[in-house]
Amino acid sequence: MKIRKILALGLAVVFAVGTLAGCGGKEETAETGSEGENSGDRVLHIGGHTRMYPGEEEAWEAAAAQFEEENPGVKVEINWQGSFDDVAESVQAAKLAKETIDLYSCGARVIQNSLAPAQICMDMTDLVKPYEDRFVEGMLDSATVGEKVWSIPIGSSGTCSFYYNKTMFDELGLEEPASFEELAEVCKVIKEKKNITPILQQGSLATYWPMWFMETYAQTTGNQSVENVEAFLSGERTFDTEEETEAFELIKQFFDEGLIDSNSLNTDSDGMRAAFSQEKSAIFFGGTWEYTNVEEVVGDSFEIGVFEFPSMVEGVQAQHGGGCGTSLFIPTFCNQENMDLIMKFVELITRPEYAGPIIEAAGPIIPSIKGVEAQGSTEGESNFIQDINDNHAQHIITYLDWVWPSEINDVVAQAIPAVGTGNISAQDAVEEIQSTYERLVTEGYQYDWWSTWTDEQWETVTPSTIPESYA
Structure with a gap:
């Protein structure tokens, strides 16, 4: 068709994307393990695309430091690598390389469209129940597909x-x-x-x-x-x-x-x-x-x-x-023996004092976590925030x-x-x-992909254990 010719010849340069970067992190082997394992510590691996806002990395590092303080003998290793648009490829590459990632931070869209249908995301429905009341009403809707919760929103709508x-x-x-x-x-x-x-x-x-x-x-x-x-x-x-x-x-x-x-x-x-x-x-x-x-x-x-x-x-x-953009999901290739640590970190990162600095780095308009205030301390910002909430936010659809x-x-x-x-x-x-x-x-696409999954496919995305509530 005409569009194929135009898009291939006329727009290829405009929309060329860079070389896709795989998700970083060391591959663990039976002989060497991770640095934390060698020292007798348990390691929680957190990954995601490169952070986009000033102060965002520091906020995650502060949360990780607090987690280590509250959980002696545990190390948190954070690896931000690749672009926002390359997440699907980066996560797939990490899985193929047999890397361990226990929690991954990225945009909600790629979770909904690519990662959840590909059985890359754990079903978090039962895992997140003890913490549901920490989210602003409606925020978990953007993480729900087929009546299952595939991620948690840690950001601003x-x-x-x-x-x-x-x-x-x-x-x-x-x-x-x-x-x-x-x-x-x-x-x-x-x-x-x-x-x-x-x-x-x-x-x-x-x-x-x-x-x-x-x-x-x-x-x-x-x-x-x-x-x-x-x-x-x-x-x-x-x-x-x-x-x-x-x-x-x-x-x-x-x-x-x-x-x-x-x-x-x-x-x-x-x-x-x-x-x-x-x-x-x-x-x-x-x-x-x-x-x-x-x-x-x-x-x-x-x-x-x-x-x-x-x-x-x-x-x-x-x-x-x-919708709430930045989300956190549990890859199906995580270390399931770390499920207690994973959910302990989820508990910590949904506290407003630790979620707040992460969300605030991006200038929250409608924060996903209760207790995190929307940006707008100055008069000019207040006018902007008020306008968004009073007008634009009333007309939001998915x-x-x-x-x-x-x-x-x-x-x-x-x-x-x-x-x-x-x-x-x-x-x-x-x-x-x-x-x-x-x-x-x-080629096999089905919109309601969850409705035809086999028991084996559901087993892939179902956590082996549901830890106790740490709330």
């Missing part, structure tokens, strides 16, 4: 918003836009008065584009996007209907009206934040998790504001993808990339800029998504 230079808006007499027409007028004024790019997107990172589709598709489906995707993945409807096509065409309007230009296709997160902080752009669309990094580069230069994705379909409420498989997400991510720049049509895009799904089904 995120969603998507437009960030903007509020100081510049005030200077130009601009109000937060509620509709696409209002946003287009705002961008027109910014172009005329400031001669800068109104909206600059981190478009060289393919993973950010599906957030746009989640917004427009929520509107074209009349707020039934999650239900429609679940029906699509279950084979009950196709993905090449008018609703899907219109969702792509609405995104194309941002390109057609000049709100987004080709500069966004070659801009990464650092470039986007730099342009925003230097007032070379006025607006960008991103996750609430980005606020800490944006605030750091902006400093006191100007005040930051946020507004919701604009209404593009009359009479339909805007909805935004959301991230679609937590529902559909990664192969579908990849096609959506690549199709959006291709449609936006006119290299393919919206119809080409939805047909490619539909054909990708059909191919996955022939």
Whole structure:
């Protein structure tokens, strides 16, 4: 199809990914064991992708030090390696290399879409019961698939918003836009008065584009996007209907009206934040998790504001993808003799005094652990946090990339800029998504994977023991 040619030739460079890094850590052998085993200590192995926020590593190290103090004779070895986007490959590589990892910290999406279906994650349903009341209501929902809990959320619930230079808006007499027409007028004024790019997107990172589709598709489906995707993945409807096509065409309007230009296709997160902080752009669309990094580069230069994705379909409420991102799961290739240590650490890491610094490093908007306060000690931050909680958070639905498989997400991510720049049509895009799904089904994909597991498969993900409560 045309889309395959365009994506292969035109977008390969834009969305090329680096060499995948395997999960680090020493392979243990019968002769040598781990360093801790040689010294007579028990060792708890914690792994995850490289930490992304200042102070995050230190917060984990402080929790590990406290755990060692409370459990004499136990060592905690932490190994952060690889990127956020390479987690599935890193964990699989660690398993094949017969490494031991007792707890792994990563994003919830890869757990839902890849690791749990691949029997990489232990069923934590019974393990976490003694600690359920430590989580903010609804937070464990993002860790639950097929009525089983596969991880625990140690982070902040995120969603998507437009960030903007509020100081510049005030200077130009601009109000937060509620509709696409209002946003287009705002961008027109910014172009005329400031001669800068109104909206600059981190478009060289393919993973950010599906957030746009989640917004427009929520509107074209009349707020039934999650239900429609679940029906699509279950084979009950196709993905090449008018609703899907219109969702792509609405995104194309941002390109057609000049709100987004080709500069966004070659801009990464650092470039986007730099342009925003230097007032070379006025607006960008991103996750609430980005606020800490944006605030750091902006400093006191100007005040930051946020507004919701604009209404593009009359009479339909805007909805935004959301869920608690950073999670902790138990790999099925853990040392099951360490299950008591694993759950003791879970108990410690869900105490607000230790979860707090980890969550706060990312600038928590809606923390997952009770007793951890949302960021917002200064007046400017308070306005931002209040706006998110009073408005954006009221319209959160599940991230679609937590529902559909990664192969579908990849096609959506690549199709959006291709449609936006006119290299393919919206119809080409939805047909490619539909054909990708059909191919996955022939290869054995099943949305409700848990419903057909054998007793042997369930045994693989079931803990050999359920330790006593350490609460």
